[in-house]
Amino acid sequence: MMEKAWWFLLIGTLLTFIALARGPIRRLPxxxxxxxxxxxxxxxxAGSGLVATDLASRPGLLAVLAEIGLVVSLFSIGMHLRVPLRNALWLLPLRLGIPAMLVTIALLTGFSLVATGASIGVALFLAAVLAPTDPVLANELRVEHAGDDEPVRFALSGEGGLNDGTAYPFALLGLALCGAHQAGISSGATFAGVAVWGIVSAIGSGWLLAIVFVKAVFVLRTRYGEAIGLDGFLALGLMSAAYGVAIFIHVFGFVAVFAAGVALRHEELRATGDKPPVEVLENMERGEKSDVAKDPERAHAYLAEAMMGFTLEMERIAELSLMLVTGCVVSAHWREMIAWSAVLPALFLFFIARPLSVWLVMAGSQADRQQRHLIGWMGIRGVGAFYYIAMGIDEAGEMLRPLLPMVLDAITLSVFLHGATAGVALKRYLRNR
Structure with a gap:
C-alpha cells in the first residue's frame, strides 16, 4: 500500500512540477x-529501489510501451506538416529520412564491425537501432504550428516522422542475419521486396484510410449533425486503425501512421486553403464548438486542430512515461554503460556519422551552410532506439542483449547533449536570420 502511495505522489508531483515550471525549463539549457x-x-x-527489478528483463512489454508512444508521436508530427506536397521544402526531410539514414547505417555498421568485432548481423542491427532520429523528444526542434515552414524545423520534423519506419527493414535484416526466423527475410531479393512493399504500401494504406476517415466525419457532421465531440477518440481511432491495417497487410506501421497524419492535414489544407486554421477558428467561442464542427467552411480546420491538440497532450504523457522507464533501465545497467566499448558507438554517431551523412546528402539542396551544421548536430535519439533494442532482444534474446548498454548510452547522451544545446542553437540560428 505504501509503495502505491509513493507512486501516486511521485507522478503527481512530477506532472505538477513540469506544468508549473515549463517556462523556466524552456529558458534554461x-x-x-x-x-x-x-x-x-x-x-x-541504483537509486531508491522503488523500482527494484531490471525492467529490461521484460523486453516485450518495453517494446509495446515504446511502440504506443511512437505511434502517437508520428501521427502528431504528420498533422503538423501543413505544406503542399508539391512544395520543394519536402525534399529536405526526404533527403534526411532515406538517403541520410542509409549513409548513417552504412557508417555505423562498418564502425561496429571494426571497433567492436561484432558479427555482421549484430553490427547491422545496432546501426538500424541508432540511425533513426527520434520524433518524441525533439519538441524544441519541431515545427511550432501547422503551417510552420521554417526549413530546419520542417526538415527535422519530417525526418523524425519518416526514418523510424524506413529503418525497420534494416532491423529485420539484422535480425535475420542473427538467426531470428521471425524476421521473415531469407535473401537479398526478399529484403528488397519487403522494403519497397513495406514503405510504398504503408504510405498508400495510411493515406487512403485518412482520406476516407475525414470525408466520413465531414459528411456526418455537416449534413446530419452527427459524430460531434470526442475528437480525442477520433484521433486515437484513426492512428490505431492505420497502424492495425499496416500490420495486417504486412507493411511498416510507423510509416502508415505518419502518412495518415500528413493526409489528414492535407485534406484540411485542401479545404481551407492558404488561410491558417488558427485564423479560420480565431473567433470561435467555447459554446459555438458544435456549430463550428457542422460548418462546411470550418469543419475541416476544427477537426484537424482538435485532433492535433489531443495528440500533443498524449505525446507529452508518453514522453514522461517512456523516459521514466528508460531512466529505470539505465539505473540497472549504468556500470556496463561506462565502458568505452559501450560509449564509442554513440560518440561516433553524434560527431562523425550523423554530420557526415547530412553533409553528403544535403549537397545541392536549398539548405545553406549554417542550416546543414545545425541539422547535422541535431540528430536526437530516444524512444525509437529504445523500441528497436527492446524488440530485438525480445526476438533474438541473448545475442543482442550486449547491445543494450550501447543503445542506452546513445539515448542518455542525446537527451543531455542535444537537450542542453538544441534550444540555444536554434534560438541563435533564428536570431541570425
Whole structure:
C-alpha cells in the first residue's frame, strides 16, 4: 500500500512540477526529458529501489510501451506538416529520412564491425537501432504550428516522422542475419521486396484510410449533425486503425501512421486553403464548438486542430512515461554503460556519422551552410532506439542483449547533449536570420 502511495505522489508531483515550471525549463539549457530520465534513474535499482527489478528483463512489454508512444508521436508530427506536397521544402526531410539514414547505417555498421568485432548481423542491427532520429523528444526542434515552414524545423520534423519506419527493414535484416526466423527475410531479393512493399504500401494504406476517415466525419457532421465531440477518440481511432491495417497487410506501421497524419492535414489544407486554421477558428467561442464542427467552411480546420491538440497532450504523457522507464533501465545497467566499448558507438554517431551523412546528402539542396551544421548536430535519439533494442532482444534474446548498454548510452547522451544545446542553437540560428 505504501509503495502505491509513493507512486501516486511521485507522478503527481512530477506532472505538477513540469506544468508549473515549463517556462523556466524552456529558458534554461534543459528539457523535460532530462528531468524524467534523472528521476527514473533515482527510483531505479541504483537509486531508491522503488523500482527494484531490471525492467529490461521484460523486453516485450518495453517494446509495446515504446511502440504506443511512437505511434502517437508520428501521427502528431504528420498533422503538423501543413505544406503542399508539391512544395520543394519536402525534399529536405526526404533527403534526411532515406538517403541520410542509409549513409548513417552504412557508417555505423562498418564502425561496429571494426571497433567492436561484432558479427555482421549484430553490427547491422545496432546501426538500424541508432540511425533513426527520434520524433518524441525533439519538441524544441519541431515545427511550432501547422503551417510552420521554417526549413530546419520542417526538415527535422519530417525526418523524425519518416526514418523510424524506413529503418525497420534494416532491423529485420539484422535480425535475420542473427538467426531470428521471425524476421521473415531469407535473401537479398526478399529484403528488397519487403522494403519497397513495406514503405510504398504503408504510405498508400495510411493515406487512403485518412482520406476516407475525414470525408466520413465531414459528411456526418455537416449534413446530419452527427459524430460531434470526442475528437480525442477520433484521433486515437484513426492512428490505431492505420497502424492495425499496416500490420495486417504486412507493411511498416510507423510509416502508415505518419502518412495518415500528413493526409489528414492535407485534406484540411485542401479545404481551407492558404488561410491558417488558427485564423479560420480565431473567433470561435467555447459554446459555438458544435456549430463550428457542422460548418462546411470550418469543419475541416476544427477537426484537424482538435485532433492535433489531443495528440500533443498524449505525446507529452508518453514522453514522461517512456523516459521514466528508460531512466529505470539505465539505473540497472549504468556500470556496463561506462565502458568505452559501450560509449564509442554513440560518440561516433553524434560527431562523425550523423554530420557526415547530412553533409553528403544535403549537397545541392536549398539548405545553406549554417542550416546543414545545425541539422547535422541535431540528430536526437530516444524512444525509437529504445523500441528497436527492446524488440530485438525480445526476438533474438541473448545475442543482442550486449547491445543494450550501447543503445542506452546513445539515448542518455542525446537527451543531455542535444537537450542542453538544441534550444540555444536554434534560438541563435533564428536570431541570425
Amino acid at each position: 534543459m528539457t523535460g526529458a532530462m528531468i524524467y530520465i534523472a528521476v527514473g534513474f533515482a527510483i531505479g535499482p
